[in-house]
Amino acid sequence: MRTPSGHTVYAMAAEYESATALYEAAKRVRDAGFKRWDVYSPFPIHGMDQAMGLGKSWLSAVVLCGGITGLLTAAVLEFGPSWFIYPVIVHGKPFDWRTVPAFFPIMFELTVLFSAFAAFFAVLIMNGLPRWNHPIFNWDRFSRATNDGFFLAIEARDPRFTEIEARELLESTGGQHITIVHED
């Protein structure tokens, strides 16, 4: 979608007076059936997940996979050499599975390490990072999102998005300074 001046439309955005107003507006937008939209506030707002209808994050599943990978990596790297490839008696301990207590610390550490890496990179990917710029910054007022501004933007790529419907919805929820934000 383009504006008459030829810019690509990124979103229809509005500013709200308070966290409560933003919270109530989010519930209205959720119930109107929009999927591609976001809210911006200077601090986390409790209950916003439910108000936006976000559901449970997939992050925990990714972290679980990372943790299991780490555990298996440690098990293979420890049991492989010391049980099968090059068995050596150290400190009078057996070299088969019964020596597993000595391996637990490494298993624990690699599980934690791989989980942490999985969490770190999954968060970056899920948030679409890294990137140089974001279209929402094309809106002057948005700089207050880190100070005292509460914003809601419905993106143009949402299948339900039409300029008129989005504007009416934002107006009816008490949004101010409603504006079209350009993609570039």
Added chain:
Amino acid sequence: MSDRSQALPAPEGEFVETSRFGGLSILFALLALVGLGLGVVGAMVDPAQFSFSWLFAFAFFFTLCAGCFFWTLVHHATDADWSVVVRRQLENIASLLAVMAVFLVPVLLLRHHLYGWMNIPPGHEEALDVKRPYLNWHFFLTRAIVFFAFFIIATQLLRRFSVRQDKDGNPRFTFWMRKLSFISLPMFALCLTFGACDWLMSLNYHWFSTMWGVYIFAGTAGSSMSLLVLVITALRNAGYLQDVVTVEHYHVMGKWMLTFTVFWAYIGFSQYMLIWYANMPEETQYFLVRNTESWWALSMLLVVGRFFGPFAILLMQGFKKRPRRLCLLAAWILCMQLLDMYVIVVPALHGTGVHVSIWDFVPLLGMGATLAFVYLRLLGRTSVFPVRDPRVIESINYQN
């Protein structure tokens, strides 16, 4: 912010009608009389077995009560908001430490059956003589009195301030309780650690572990949080706390259960691995007894049942938000705490294998019924949650 922001508690609080539990109270009183009466018989007939059975039951109930005391202290010291609505029950259970002080008396009376070091005169064993400045009867008794004096004074004060705040809602009680908790937290750590060393570790005076106090504490905190889940659910099933405790509070309690499942395993494994790896005779004897013969099966059950099972289950977020399922697991963790205390205490008597005696159950029955009876009496006296706490609304509307 949520849809529940209008939920306001009635200013006078929510009271349990004691008449509803009249029958239950009488039942507990009868069971307590039977249990304690049979206990006297047991102490006459088979004092050696009975003293260990009694200590095992004492350790189990003591850790549960002390754990609830710990959670009260943590609540005040960290100014937590979620735990306001469950705090009164923590205070009620912590107050039972006064009853536990009475139950310590048989341990002191039966000391010669329990603690071998008390029967060895000075000069007979050098390994013991170097420990005499700590391990002697008079100091042992003094410590027990000091520990329980602290437990009783602190729990009674905390409960009294909290109940007085129900009447006038004066925030200064919150500050008093917080100051008391700051002083009490290090005191609690010392009393629990040295209590665990005195009453449990010194069963074998040769053996020592610097992680012993932390190990006992880990089981204490996790199992008492499980007990709290059960108590709160029981109250809710009876029709109380309906609009006060929500699924969000269950989620937090489930998270604490997970935390202390992991912490228990971390400490338990660290203690085991350091001793196993160093392989020094005076340290390994503890695990040699417990990891051989039929004790091996119970030790393995403890490792799997106290850690691997609950850990995998509690990792799931949805599980912690379903009170009924969480209760099943909480009951299981309590059973595992019981097993943990059994594996700590009883092998000191039956070193060659598991030997279950009828006397193992009598003290459990007597102590449990007495504590339940006193708890029901305490429950009816006050509102079931601190209704005028400055943060009670915040706590009711708590969201994760």
